[in-house]
Amino acid sequence: MAALEVDEQHPHNTLTITAKFAASVERVWEVYADPRQLERVWGPPGYPATIVEHSLTPGGGMHYFMTSPEGEKYYGGWTILAVEEPHRFSFDDFFADSDFNPAPGMPIGRCEYAFESAGTSTTATFTTTYESAEALRQVLAMGMEEGATLATNQVDDLLAA
Numbered sequence: 147m148a149a150l151e152v153d154e155q156h157p158h159n160t161l162t163i164t165a166k167f168a169a170s171v172e173r174v175w176e177v178y179a180d181p182r183q184l185e186r187v188w189g190p191p192g193y194p195a196t197i198v199e200h201s202l203t204p205g206g207g208m209h210y211f212m213t214s215p216e217g218e219k220y221y222g223g224w225t226i227l228a229v230e231e232p233h234r235f236s237f238d239d240f241f242a243d244s245d246f247n248p249a250p251g252m253p254i255g256r257c258e259y260a261f262e263s264a265g266t267s268t269t270a271t272f273t274t275t276y277e278s279a280e281a282l283r284q285v286l287a288m289g290m291e292e293g294a295t296l297a298t299n300q301v302d303d304l305l306a307a
Contacts, residue, residue, distance in 0.1 A: 159276040161255075161291060165298050167268045169305045171261045174268045175232035177301060178202065178259065186304050188212070190296035193220070198246070202235060204228055209246040221246060224257075234260040239274065253281035272298070 167174050177183045181200035188195035189212040199209040208224040221242040229235045236259070241252035248254065255274040262269045272294070276282045 159279050159282045161274045161276075161282065161286070161294070163272045163294055163298055165270045165272070165301070166264065167270060167301055167305055168266070169268060170266075171263045171268045172232050173305060174261050174270060174301070177304060178235070179231075181208075183304060184208075185210075187297055187300040190293040191300065193293075202226060202229060207237070209242070211244075219244070221249075223248070227256075232261060234258060253277070253285055255285070270298075 177187060179202050181197040184200070185195045185197050188197070188210065192215050193212040195210050195212050197208060197210045199207065201207060204226055206226045208226075209221075210223070211219045211221045213219055221244055223240050223242045223246050224237040225240070227236045227238065237257050239255040239257050241249040243249055253276050255276055257272070257274045260271045260273075262271075276285065
């Protein structure tokens with residue numbers, strides 16, 4: 147299992163997942179830079195992601211949907227803020243309607259994904275900060291912590307393939 151630690155910091159409205167992967171920083175970066183690889187790990191098991199648009203460049207973004215086992219689709223997107231290949235990128239992560247417009251009233255997470263070499267492995271730190279403690283509580287109640295942890299743990303299988 148990749149996920150080493152999950153930390154909910156309610157006073158800071160932040161959810162952080164730290165993981166260690168048995169691959170180089172460059173290889174782990176590829177998982178997030180390549181939409182076909184990212185599809186294989188973005189949704190939790192049973193909720194595969196389909197990436198419709200993917201541009202990992204400042205001002206770019208990603209539009210995707212996850213499909214439930216019952217066939218229901220959940221839409222989302224990223225707006226890329228900064229990229230320092232292969233060590234970090236930041237983005238706003240939002241829930242969306244079927245046209246990939248941000249869903250009104252839903253929390254937007256400010257995310258920073260950082261990758262650091264640890265010998266022959268990579269330590270990844272996935273940090274998401276919400277505007278308020280209420281927004282963090284809302285996504286936690288929706289299962290964000292469990293879903294993100296399950297999704298992160300799929301990266302090991304992809305890297306081993």
